[in-house]
Amino acid sequence: xxxxxxxxxxxxxxxxxxxxxxxxxxxxxxAPISVSKPRTIIVxxxxxxxxxxxxxxxxxxxSSTETWLRNVIQQRINFEEAAFAEVKQSxxxxxxxxxxxxxx
Numbered sequence: 458x459x460x461x462x463x464x465x466x467x468x469x470x471x472x473x474x475x476x477x478x479x480x481x482x483x484x485x486x487x488a489p490i491s492v493s494k495p496r497t498i499i500v501x502x503x504x505x506x507x508x509x510x511x512x513x514x515x516x517x518x519x520s521s522t523e524t525w526l527r528n529v530i531q532q533r534i535n536f537e538e539a540a541f542a543e544v545k546q547s548x549x550x551x552x553x554x555x556x557x558x559x560x561x
Contacts (some may be wrong), residue, residue, distance in 0.1 A: 484491075510522050510525065510526060513525065514526075
């Protein structure tokens with residue numbers, strides 16, 4: 458049985474025992490990896506747009522303008538990604554049809 462198969466068949470308690478036993482043994486572990494937090498982007502808005510954002514955030518009962526903006530941006534990104542995927546699919550289909558016409 459390979460090591461991978463053997464590990465997949467261990468119970469959660471058995472895995473815990475192995476981790477605890479190897480906890481102080483540095484040779485039992487892979488090299489540490491570092492993970493960095495994504496940078497926060499600060500965007501400045503002209504006062505008239507900021508006022509409109511605050512109005513709509515309040516109108517929608519959002520706890521803060523930042524939360525409202527984050528939701529609006531996320532919705533727009535979802536829309537743009539869906540539209541982009543649809544265009545790519547259309548291009549693939551039209552490219553496939555043109556290839557069929559060339560082979561006929």
